[in-house]
Amino acid sequence: TALAGRRLVRAELRWPTLAGADLVGRTVLHTRPYGKHLLTRLDDGRTLHSHLRMDGMWRVVPTGTPRASGRSPRVRALLADERSTALGIELGMLDLVRTATEHELVGHLGPDLLDDTFEEGGLAEGLDRWRARGSAPTCDVLLDQQVVAGIGTIYLAETLFVERVHPWTPADEVDAAQLLRTARALMLRSVARGPAPSAVHARAGLPCPRCGATVRRDAARRPPYERPVFWCAVCQAA
Known part of the structure; x- marks a missing residue:
């Protein structure tokens, strides 16, 4: 600007x-x-x-x-x-x-999650790319920039927490459209107001703000491309 x-x-x-x-x-x-x-x-x-x-x-x-x-x-x-x-x-x-x-x-990337036209065309394309990942772990698919571009480790964790989704749920068993819309809403809010305090990201060992259980840290994706995933084993049980 x-x-x-x-x-x-x-x-x-x-x-x-x-x-x-x-x-x-x-x-x-x-x-x-x-x-x-x-x-x-x-x-x-x-x-x-x-x-x-x-x-x-x-x-x-x-x-x-x-x-x-x-x-x-x-x-x-x-x-x-x-x-x-x-x-x-x-x-x-x-x-x-x-x-x-x-x-x-x-050009190899999926649609931009924050593009103004995402709901009009990007979402449908993103869902097609999501379905092509079959039963891969949901956390891996959310981080896959060739599915939808823009989601990193912070909004991976925060989106799954909001939707109470176990990170390693097979991607073909979740409501992908709802997850992508939630990620988009959280990120747009951050753009407009500045980052909000994390619910679970980077809070390993601290109490879950929803149920009080201890927040855990594990890894998405396989080495050498692994990324941290923070989640609540109670709110996001398999």
Whole structure:
């Protein structure tokens, strides 16, 4: 939002494969999120693609302030107009591609859970992809970005808790549409109001806020791609 429609007066891509790229003078059209990917589209038909991974972030500060200098070695990208500077800090991925070929980066993903049109078309596509996973564990399918893009470990845990679903229930035995709608609602609430305190995520060993039982931590997916799952063995019994 800070850079949309603005002409870049400074641009630095501190990435081995992009060291010679020059974006100064280009106008930022907008930045579109797709799942966990960010697509910053420019007026010359190129897109700067970034992914935060686990530790990355974008921060916007006023141009001309000390923070806008971007001297920290943690800064991997810097985009600035005359009033705002966007700092890409510890980004996990950075690419510069033609906008027409964005699909080569994100085309393998399922529909974006937070897209404005998700209910009109994305949900049906997501459910088709869900059904193709058969009896795989529900926790694995919720994390599968090729089914629906955007759900990470926090909203995996919180969604299953809200719906009282045992994480390893076969995916073909749950109400997938309800789970996806709940995940979407929780994430949209977080976007609008800021993250709410977790009910179970990262609360292993603490009491469940609903029944008082001890919250457990286990793992979804197989090594080396496992991810933590926090759940209540009483509220979410198999």
